[in-house]
Amino acid sequence: MESGLLKEIRIxxxxxxxxxxxxxxxxTASAVFMRYALRNVVAGDYKMFFEPWVATLREAGxxxxxxxxxxxxxxYTTPYLFILSCIxxxxxxxxxxxxxxxxxxxxxxxxxxxxxxxxxxxxSVTYGVIAYGIFLMAPTILTNGxxxxxxxxxxxxFILWSVYFLLKDKPVPAMAFYGVAFAFKLQTLFxxxxxxxxxxxxxxxxxxxxxxxxxxxxxxxxxLIAGKSLWELISVYFFQxxxxxxxxxxxxxxxxVYQLIGTDTFLFEYADAGIWxxxxxxxxxxxxxxxxxxxLDHVMLLRMGMxxxxxxxxxxxxxxxxxxxxxxxxxxxxxxxxKKGFYVPIITLLCSFAGYTIxxxxxxxxxxxxxxxLFLFLMADHAVFLYKRIRGEKEEAHG
Amino acid sequence: MDKAIREFLTREIKLKKYSLAPLDIxxxxxxxxxxxxxxxxxxxxxxxxxxxAGQAMLNQLKLLSMIFDVFLAVLMMDMVTRMTGNKIKGFLxxxxxxxxxxxxxxxxxxxxxxxxxVFFALLSMSYTLKGKGNLGLCSLGVSIFLxxxxxxxxxxxxxxxxxxxxxxxxxxAPLAGITGNRLLVTGILPIRLPMLQAEALLGEGRKEALLxxxxxxxxxxxxxxxxxxxxxQAAFCFVICLGVIIGVLAALSKKPLTKERLVLLFVLxxxxxxxxxxxxxxxxxxxxxxxxxxxxFVMLRKFYVPLVQVxxxxxxxxxxxxxxxxxxxxxxxxxxxxxxxxxxxxxx
Numbered sequence: 220m221e222s223g224l225l226k227e228i229r230i231x232x233x234x235x236x237x238x239x240x241x242x243x244x245x246x247t248a249s250a251v252f253m254r255y256a257l258r259n260v261v262a263g264d265y266k267m268f269f270e271p272w273v274a275t276l277r278e279a280g281x282x283x284x285x286x287x288x289x290x291x292x293x294x295y296t297t298p299y300l301f302i303l304s305c306i307x308x309x310x311x312x313x314x315x316x317x318x319x320x321x322x323x324x325x326x327x328x329x330x331x332x333x334x335x336x337x338x339x340x341x342x343s344v345t346y347g348v349i350a351y352g353i354f355l356m357a358p359t360i361l362t363n364g365x366x367x368x369x370x371x372x373x374x375x376x377f378i379l380w381s382v383y384f385l386l387k388d389k390p391v392p393a394m395a396f397y398g399v400a401f402a403f404k405l406q407t408l409f410x411x412x413x414x415x416x417x418x419x420x421x422x423x424x425x426x427x428x429x430x431x432x433x434x435x436x437x438x439x440x441x442x443l444i445a446g447k448s449l450w451e452l453i454s455v456y457f458f459q460x461x462x463x464x465x466x467x468x469x470x471x472x473x474x475x476v477y478q479l480i481g482t483d484t485f486l487f488e489y490a491d492a493g494i495w496x497x498x499x500x501x502x503x504x505x506x507x508x509x510x511x512x513x514x515l516d517h518v519m520l521l522r523m524g525m526x527x528x529x530x531x532x533x534x535x536x537x538x539x540x541x542x543x544x545x546x547x548x549x550x551x552x553x554x555x556x557x558k559k560g561f562y563v564p565i566i567t568l569l570c571s572f573a574g575y576t577i578x579x580x581x582x583x584x585x586x587x588x589x590x591x592x593l594f595l596f597l598m599a600d601h602a603v604f605l606y607k608r609i610r611g612e613k614e615e616a617h618g
Numbered sequence: 619m620d621k622a623i624r625e626f627l628t629r630e631i632k633l634k635k636y637s638l639a640p641l642d643i644x645x646x647x648x649x650x651x652x653x654x655x656x657x658x659x660x661x662x663x664x665x666x667x668x669x670x671a672g673q674a675m676l677n678q679l680k681l682l683s684m685i686f687d688v689f690l691a692v693l694m695m696d697m698v699t700r701m702t703g704n705k706i707k708g709f710l711x712x713x714x715x716x717x718x719x720x721x722x723x724x725x726x727x728x729x730x731x732x733x734x735x736v737f738f739a740l741l742s743m744s745y746t747l748k749g750k751g752n753l754g755l756c757s758l759g760v761s762i763f764l765x766x767x768x769x770x771x772x773x774x775x776x777x778x779x780x781x782x783x784x785x786x787x788x789x790x791a792p793l794a795g796i797t798g799n800r801l802l803v804t805g806i807l808p809i810r811l812p813m814l815q816a817e818a819l820l821g822e823g824r825k826e827a828l829l830x831x832x833x834x835x836x837x838x839x840x841x842x843x844x845x846x847x848x849x850x851q852a853a854f855c856f857v858i859c860l861g862v863i864i865g866v867l868a869a870l871s872k873k874p875l876t877k878e879r880l881v882l883l884f885v886l887x888x889x890x891x892x893x894x895x896x897x898x899x900x901x902x903x904x905x906x907x908x909x910x911x912x913x914x915f916v917m918l919r920k921f922y923v924p925l926v927q928v929x930x931x932x933x934x935x936x937x938x939x940x941x942x943x944x945x946x947x948x949x950x951x952x953x954x955x956x957x958x959x960x961x962x963x964x965x966x
Contacts (some may be wrong), residue, residue: 305689402776423619480936491659492722499652499717503710506645510628510706553720588945595929599922606918 322364673801
């Protein structure tokens, strides 16, 4: 029996054991079942936004024709609206289930990216499969799509593939995937400072950044065909960055600096100040990481990615509960690069999921400022780790 | 082309004694712009309801404070560069100072001109760290003249006196400072210093006498509204004794009086005294905030000191701005106490 489980099958250079296959099947089945259990949950966002959007798309004819619809308010770009438009005319199942199925599909796309990244690091299929399983069972990943019907995992999955190629020193596909992610969601830019550092360290070229406008343009082609004006399509992100729909709170249940000083006063003043503070903080960090001389290894790259993204979401106003999803996924991968950093995904997911529970369950047992302190602790930990690494104190920094 | 741009950004250009890279200039300009916009975003706020004349005075004070913000940033850059021998840290400290929320809100929202006395307090530290303690005391005298919070640094000079680093005669400067300040506050001297007028305006807005006005100190843990007269008198004596103890212990310590240790003593003194002093207001931690930034740069392992100190200070600010706190003030006071204990452990 034991020898049977450990029996190896070779596919090209990859050695897969029967145990790996069984683990993969177990995790996949569990992940599917967990998502199935959440299928009937209807979140407020669905009632308030998604359902009316799909109805509008359906009224306009669905598919490409649907993209010509005039919305009272929509902050999604063409690629996801096109998916919704296709859903609107799908004769099978209901809209909620179809939307959730799209997100769940991308849960798996992302999970495969995680598996590939970890396999490349460890050269072990078992570790890769375990990472795949952990990723699919992470509470924020599980609930984002399957419970909340949100689509953050779509852009996240493309970013994960971008990270995969970055770690393999293949900047062209890395930036192409990053561009695809950008075509889906503006939040992709939370990780942009990392790509600037990668440019400063010679890992990517300036011309590769052209993938961002290129992919965005390719993404809006269906809407152009449907007859939408170019300006309207380009201005979606300007409208989103303006935060016009989110101005009623400085933080939407996200454990950032505004949970310490209050989310409901100085709404306009602090919103502007917060943007400048974020820019200033990023300038200081980018200057530090660009000006100092060091070898940017994979562990540092992941830590830097988390640290920079956390800095952005910590200071930016109007952040939503789900906006640390990039940190969540990088933290899960990170533990496979540095096992002593096991606390990183635990604290990250704890802080991230706090906002989810407040939104989805309406309960707030631990005050959000406690999660903010935890979040800040983690940011400090990233900063200390990076500082030690940059100074070459690898022993102390572990990993 | 990428390589050429990267090399251009980091290649140092010699300007007489100094050498600068375009990236350094970018940081300096960028953080200055971000700092200016940050202040502009919140500058419409007035901390107290007042007439047109009062508003005009507060607005002028805001402008003056912003100018002193820049002075503080430049002075900090000079001190950090000199102490660490690392100009990158110097540039970073300049940027941090311009973006420091307590300073930005201090100048653009409070508009009470606190930055002026804090500047002279920092200048006093700078002179002392250069080995010019007597000049340091003169500068501290100016700081105390503008605001008696400058006294928070005096215990360190007492220690330096016992160590024969400063002369007894130099203490005439802080003495003159406090005398001048009292004469102004009581109206005996007929000069109307705008900073003191602004402080008086804020004082009028306080509904009742409290042992602590949102300042995260011991009274936020035990209660700020009971035994106000009794506790305040006792605390006044306690703080004087505490200051003397800090000075004497600093002098008695066999540890060499390095520059890093001196900075640590300044921070400790600036945190301990307002922690027990009565009638502290939300902005009483400003010297500690700025000194903590210096400590964070010269003693990197203590990076969390400015982080926690600034957060705790801003929690106090927001308690005034909002009229209530999100985080209980007792928790902020406990965090402050933990920091003090950590600094004492480091010094012991």
